[in-house]
Amino acid sequence: MPEIHFDRYYRYDELTDLLHAFAQEYPQLVQLESLGQSYEGRDIWLATVTNFETGPAAEKPALWTDGNIHASEVSPSSACLYLLNKLVTTYGNDENSTRCLDTRAFYICPRVNPDGAEWALADVPKIIRSSTRPYPYDEDPIDGLVQEDMDGDGRMLYMRIPDPNGPWKAYPEDPRLLIRRDPIETDGEYYRLFPEGRIENYDGKHIFRQKAKEGLDLNRNFPGEWRGEGEQAGAGFYPVSEPETRATVDFIARHANIIGGITFHTWSGVILRPYDMKSDEAMPAEDLWAFKKIGNKGTDLIGYPNISVYHDFRYHPKQVISGAFDEWLYDQRGVFSWTVEIWSPQQQAGIEDYKFIEWFREHPIEDDLKLLKWSDEVLDGKGYIDWYEFDHPQLGKVELGGWDMSYSWRNPPPQFLEKEIAPMADWAIWHLLISPRLELFDVSVSPLGGGTYQVELTVQNTGWLPSYGSKKALERKIVRGVVCEIELPEDANLKTGQSRQDIGQLEGRSTTPSAATPWWAMPMDTADRATATWVVQAPNGGKVKLIAHHQRAGTIRTEIELD
Template sequence: MKKTILHIALLTSCLCGVGVRQVKAQQTAAQVFRAAGTPQNPKVTVNWTRYYDYDGLTEICAKLAKAYPDLVKLETIGDSYEGRRIWALTISDFTTGDPERKPAMYIDGNIHSNEIQGSEFALYTAWYLVENFQDNKFIQELLQQKTFYILPIINPDARHNFMHQPNTAQASRSGMIPLDDDGDGLVDEDVPDDLNKDGHITFMRRKSSNGRYVVDPQNPLRLIPAKPDQPGEYELLGYEGLDNDSDGLMNEDPPGYYDPSRDWGWNWQPNYIQPGAYKYPFSVPENRSVKDFVLRHPNIAGAQNYHHNGGMALNAQGAEDQNTFTREDNQVYDLLTRNAQQVIPGYTYSVVYKDLNSAFGGELDWFHGARGIFTFSNELMSPFLQLDRKVASGEEREAEQQELNKMLLLTDAFVEWKPFDHPTLGKIEIGGFKKNFPRAHPGFLLEEDAHRNMAFTVYQAYQLPQLVIQEVNTRKLSNGLTEVTATVANNRILPTHSSQDLKHRIERPDYISLRDSTVVSGMVLESAGANRGKEQKLNPARLEIPNVPGMGSVKVRWIVSATKPNLLVEVDSRKGGVVSQRF
């Protein structure tokens, strides 16, 4: 028995020694068995099961740019209201051409203060692409052909405030511009407060014969409505807080109660029609910076905005009176969404005004309506990824959240009820969910959902226009003339111009040029098999093409005054990229 105890003591001592040495050492590539779909030995190591504040995300961005100078460019596109820089990452294979002359995918996150996971999702995409570039042929070809513009945090002040100041999961969605929301001439005087100084702002309740709630017999942490023949035991008093201005209200005057996602210059409405709208379109400085960035990059053909919770892929139809969608555009959205529903279990394809509520002045509406960009706004974390496929609401949804906290988080997301003497309410109890749940993903779901959404945006980028010059044929004519016919195809789902783009002439036409000074005539043929077309008399060497449809083609023809013309053909499209070929 003594020998056994001695052996155990010696083994424990040895293991402890090994453990100390392993903490100090770096694991080598030989010690790692690579899991499919993950980088083997990333240059920038990031734990994607946690959240990072503004400084933390800034550091990750800087490390990526330093580690991959041929794939990543980091720039600031403007400053927030409180002076924080708004970062933009350009991800592309810079050795294969100018990223601004490739079709581009735009991604952003964290427009709302308490919808923080969008930043991690956006930055995970940048990290995944560059860390897998060396070993993944698909990603190599994708970044050779396409560009990603990724803005992880477009509301940096609000992110900083949400993480570092007392807040709740339901904190104001706005930025940090101060507003007097209750009209008493004071700003920010009635905000939720951590009364018991436990590091969390949770709920207040108190026992009352007039209460409408009783303790759930299945879960003592939860209150449920009392039955009609059952006496109530508790009344809910809202979040922890005080009536600082003696107006009889608590928590009603938070910092800056406006909605940055109701500030965009498409179908914008004032606050009395659309609650949350600020002074005028793009009155929020962060949104103006994003708008200016998008206008400087007309190669953006697809976009993705990340929000928080619900498991929905929303398209750009915020209000029912918009006339921005045609059958052709809807077909593109439908094809893209099929992929989302496959790779993100439980996600549903939804239309804002049909499936949620009318929203005027939304970001995704501006992207599609004003810029003609095919845009999705994903509400993240499908209930399917939590406990089951059921999408619940109200009290039923709250019960599911309690079950998730109990069964998968082992009650870590909830602060148990504790007594507290409130200066005006008397003896109360304080407890409830922490601010990191349920709107924010639990850590174990964060990386999985980030990866699935990344895969969806990569698919969108893959389906951006891909133009190829299929063939060029010549035919000798009389009088030293030669007929040159070229066919240009688009091998992807997205057209070079959406119907909204064509309707409002948002972007210039595509150009198909024959680099030969002897061109005397040029025309766009009516169809691939037609032998007639519409002549372009002005500058016939550079033909203007309204659109190259998805999975379609166009045919053009020139007459040149040469028996051996220069057969260098170039296609130049804002959203379809630039390609040239000599025949």
């Protein structure tokens, strides 16, 4: 059995070894393949997880999960590994895991962006947004502050520099904290605040953050609502211009059985749903209802609120996000898609009912005191570092300190990792179990005389979601109806009916009202069932083989004797 620990973060070679070990240890449940190569030539690993003895993954409803598309967001890889580990180690013992793998499939891609993660996890880390490809220009930047561990203590903190025109001052009740100076305040001790780092070509006057040479954001490079660099920073040269996004899009587009998708990110402690660029009013009502019900289950299991990106998670009130994975997955593929932002220091510190983005612009000092107490008592003072003097090569005497972002904010500290990600596996399993499921309801043969028979195949959807998944999938014409096929014995022929029939979509239970009250229009009683009918001329009888398949609801096979 692979030896895996959820109190540490794995670099690429270790992650690769772990995934291969899972495939070798559980060949009946796990198959490993490479989606393609990253910009630097690393394999982007994908684990297909199902009980292969009950049928191939492609013939079962599937859930896509991925992580680590953003370079320093490494805990999402751990969330994917935890899901993989739980599925294979609880199969045969846990009812949900067993039923899920017997009837459905997972596609798990723990690290979409192996290059950026390798930079973030290096002994001397370099923190970038996403891909390591130079963008939008090839030349090296020449001026400005470069974030760096200046004193060699393994941390990249902040630099506090005294300046009579600085916007910050020490909080009187706890001088470790910095608060805003009053708009008309003068004659105090004030500071400027910068990331810890060196300044290239410092002129003794101006300090500005050097723009990263690697300006791509892979989560702005997907085809859904893609906009160019002038409208969306980091978008790439064209939709799926990058090998990582192209490999992801190609796989998903070729696997119509994918009906749900969860992409793990950090941080905020929130479950995000589409749309990113449009109001909820633009979404089919039935899809919005389903999104809210699925999201509420995620909130129940994980503890994170579930919200709309467009309505509740904007970086600026006048700014929308485009080219993101979740938007493409829902709007173009009709898949219920989610972005889970792992970890929230605010929630850990007991801060409640805060606005996820607006909080960073405006919040009460009481929140900072709660966070500081959390760092002191829970993180043993390792989250927020008291200011200490440092002789900077360009700036002279400065103070280093403040939040250690890499340790306390960007990902869960390793000792809290497993507790944080464990409930996410339960939600992923639940999410897949609500998928449509094509099953046999009845098959019958009625002799009509003279070696003629009527054959009927009735199938039903036993899943919560309808066979097509979302109304958006119908609108985009992504999925066919249930296709029924008949294979005749020798010397037999069809009198009526086609050998291949599309008998339409099957409804699920997702629109069932909360109570059987008279006002709400009830769903059709048997809209979850449909029948294919053939009349067969078979003078010598024989065996008829029948197959029914749906791209998102699965495949069933049966046979019956003509007698």
